[in-house]
Amino acid sequence: MRVIKSSLLAFALAVADVHDVRAFAPHPSTVSRAGFSATQTTVLHSKPDGVEESASLSEQHVVSSRRDILRVSAASAIGLTALSSPLFPASAAAKVTGASDGNLPDFPSEAVRSYLQYRTPLQISADYYIWELQDKMTDVDEWGEIGQLFRVNNNRGQGQPSRIERDFVNPMRILGLSMDPDVADSLRDSQFQFEKAMAKISKATAGVRRDLSVEIEPTAIPKAQEGWDEGRMALNSFFLTLNEATGLNELQTIPPAGPNQTKEYGRNPRKFFELMKKTKLCQNRGGPTLSQAWGQLMVSGYMQDSCGIPDMEAYFFQ
Numbered sequence: 189m190r191v192i193k194s195s196l197l198a199f200a201l202a203v204a205d206v207h208d209v210r211a212f213a214p215h216p217s218t219v220s221r222a223g224f225s226a227t228q229t230t231v232l233h234s235k236p237d238g239v240e241e242s243a244s245l246s247e248q249h250v251v252s253s254r255r256d257i258l259r260v261s262a263a264s265a266i267g268l269t270a271l272s273s274p275l276f277p278a279s280a281a282a283k284v285t286g287a288s289d290g291n292l293p294d295f296p297s298e299a300v301r302s303y304l305q306y307r308t309p310l311q312i313s314a315d316y317y318i319w320e321l322q323d324k325m326t327d328v329d330e331w332g333e334i335g336q337l338f339r340v341n342n343n344r345g346q347g348q349p350s351r352i353e354r355d356f357v358n359p360m361r362i363l364g365l366s367m368d369p370d371v372a373d374s375l376r377d378s379q380f381q382f383e384k385a386m387a388k389i390s391k392a393t394a395g396v397r398r399d400l401s402v403e404i405e406p407t408a409i410p411k412a413q414e415g416w417d418e419g420r421m422a423l424n425s426f427f428l429t430l431n432e433a434t435g436l437n438e439l440q441t442i443p444p445a446g447p448n449q450t451k452e453y454g455r456n457p458r459k460f461f462e463l464m465k466k467t468k469l470c471q472n473r474g475g476p477t478l479s480q481a482w483g484q485l486m487v488s489g490y491m492q493d494s495c496g497i498p499d500m501e502a503y504f505f506q
Contacts, residue, residue, distance in 0.1 A: 283505070284501050284505060285436055285438065286304070287300050287304065289436060290434045290435035290436040291433065291434055291435040291436075292434060292436075295367075295368075295434075296366065296367075296368070298366045299363075299366040299367050299368070301366075302362055302363050302366040303363065303366075303430070303434060306359040306362065306363055307430075307438060307439060307504065308500045308501070308503070308504040309355065309359055310356075310359050310360075310427075310439065311439060311440065311504055312355075312460075312463070312503075313355045313356050313359075314423060314427070314439075314440065314441075314442055315455060315457075315460040316355070316460075316464075317416075317419070317420065317423065317442060318420075318442050318449070318450075318453060319450075319457050319460055319461070320464075321334075321337075321416065322416060322445065325389075325409070325412045325413045325415075325416050326409055326412075326413065328396055328404055328408075328409070329398045330398075331393040331396040331397065331412075332396065332397035332398055332399075334389065334390075334393045334412075335390075335393060335394065335396075335397070336351070337350060337351045337352050338350050338351075338352055338386070338390045340353075352386050356382065356386075356423075357379065357382070357383060357386075360375065360378070360379040360382065360426055361379060363375060363430070364376045364379060367433065371429065371433045374425075374429045375426060375429055375430070377425075378422050378423075378425040378426035378429060379422075379426065381418070381421075381422035381425070382419050382422035382423055382426070384418070384422075385415045385416070385418035385419035385422055386415070386419055387415075388411060388412075388414065388415030388418065389412050389415035389416060389419070391411075392408050392409075392411040392412040392415060393408070393412055396408070417444070417445070420442045420444070423441075423442065424441040424442060427439035427440070427441050428441065438504075438505075440453060440454055440455055454506075455506050456506055459498075459503060459506065462498070463497070463498060463503060466496050466497055466498070467497065469496070470496075470497065
């Protein structure tokens with residue numbers, strides 16, 4: 189027991205940097221219960237009124253101080269251990285590019301603004317294209333949801349674009365219109381090829397839903413897969429043109445289907461599905477009235493932090 193007490197005292201002194209060891213020396217009145225009683229009796233008979241209370245308070249202060257320092261020292265040691273553990277890894281800061289990087293200083297101001305605004309939404313759309321839309325091509329039970337991607341909402345006379353239009357075509361169109369003519373022509377060609385591929389998917393999956401018993405043509409699934417792959421190549425062409433024009437090589441192209449597709453893509457599917465989950469929760473918080481506006485907020489880059497959405501720049505620069 190004495191060894192343990194000595195170790196605790198040395199630990200407390202080392203962490204708290206206490207130099208006066210006498211502050212922790214046991215008071216004569218605490219050596220033994222019998223000694224304490226005798227000393228207290230003597231004090232009561234030999235000291236003036238009020239002194240015995242001061243002595244008792246002094247003893248309590250020494251014990252309390254020792255306990256407090258040991259408690260603080262132990263908490264400090266635990267904190268240092270936690271900070272150095274794998275549960276608190278040091279975050280690696282990714283380089284975030286801006287208007288002064290690459291070839292952007294030579295771009296028209298509108299082109300710079302459009303690129304910085306839409307690069308992240310376009311990459312998120314590519315993540316959706318590879319990790320969600322691709323699997324739906326071969327699952328006819330999901331074709332009803334594919335049909336919803338091309339559905340235009342004309343609720344209350346206010347035309348809302350389809351999801352394909354909102355998440356893919358509109359950003360591509362805006363970027364194309366903001367660029368110099370030589371770059372704009374290449375971007376526009378890729379955009380038209382992408383729209384053509386999406387039309388092929390829409391035609392192949394039209395009228396098929398989980399709750400409807402319809403005959404599916406044998407060529408429907410291969411045509412849907414063909415449309416997806418043509419859309420992948422068109423999207424890649426759009427990204428490559430932007431990467432070359434900006435000189436930044438930031439947008440990740442989608443590899444062809446295969447066992448190593450995700451590895452070759454170089455992005456994290458777990459982060460994507462976590463983002464989609466939090467985005468859906470955010471939409472549900474807004475209710476039916478606001479749910480239509482969330483998609484536009486996502487594309488515009490004004491998603492609110494109050495919904496727990498991760499930092500979009502950190503998501504983009506994986």
